[in-house]
Amino acid sequence: MKPKLCAAGKQLREQFDDCFGDRDRTSDGWLGDSKHATRKSDHNPDEQGWVRAIDIDRDLFGKPKPDIMPDVADQLRTLAKSDKRISYIIFDGKIASSKSVWRWRPYTGINKHLHHCHISFTIKGDEDSSFFNIPLLGATK
Numbered sequence: 001m002k003p004k005l006c007a008a009g010k011q012l013r014e015q016f017d018d019c020f021g022d023r024d025r026t027s028d029g030w031l032g033d034s035k036h037a038t039r040k041s042d043h044n045p046d047e048q049g050w051v052r053a054i055d056i057d058r059d060l061f062g063k064p065k066p067d068i069m070p071d072v073a074d075q076l077r078t079l080a081k082s083d084k085r086i087s088y089i090i091f092d093g094k095i096a097s098s099k100s101v102w103r104w105r106p107y108t109g110i111n112k113h114l115h116h117c118h119i120s121f122t123i124k125g126d127e128d129s130s131f132f133n134i135p136l137l138g139a140t141k
């Protein structure tokens with residue numbers, strides 16, 4: 001099956017693009033490369049072709065660059081308590097998922113994710129492109 005990014009992943013990436021038009025996309029990604037394919041990763045398509053992960057480069061601004069990805073990641077983490085489309089978040093040496101009741105805990109994988117934020121999605125996000133209600137990503141309340 002042809003790989004396709006889940007609707008939730010497309011929507012979230014679009015919100016990043018809408019809010020941070022000049023952002024650096026160097027470390028962006030969704031579809032896993034051959035290195036990913038050898039291990040279990042949400043960047044690898046499942047049998048139906050669904051890819052349930054995106055990477056967003058840490059640099060959300062052109063110059064000068066206030067580093068606000070930590071705040072965005074934190075708002076994502078908070079939203080994930082109620083938005084069941086988010087499976088887990090890895091950023092800056094930390095991971096948050098429902099397993100840790102959405103608290104940050106140290107991430108011990110090889111890639112510490114210092115340059116991008118990884119967001120994995122559940123199957124609930126396959127076809128659900130609802131707006132992610134995140135203040136730093138365009139939510140109005």
Ligand SMILES: [Zn+2]
Pocket residue numbers: 043053054055117118119
């Ligand atoms: Zn990733």
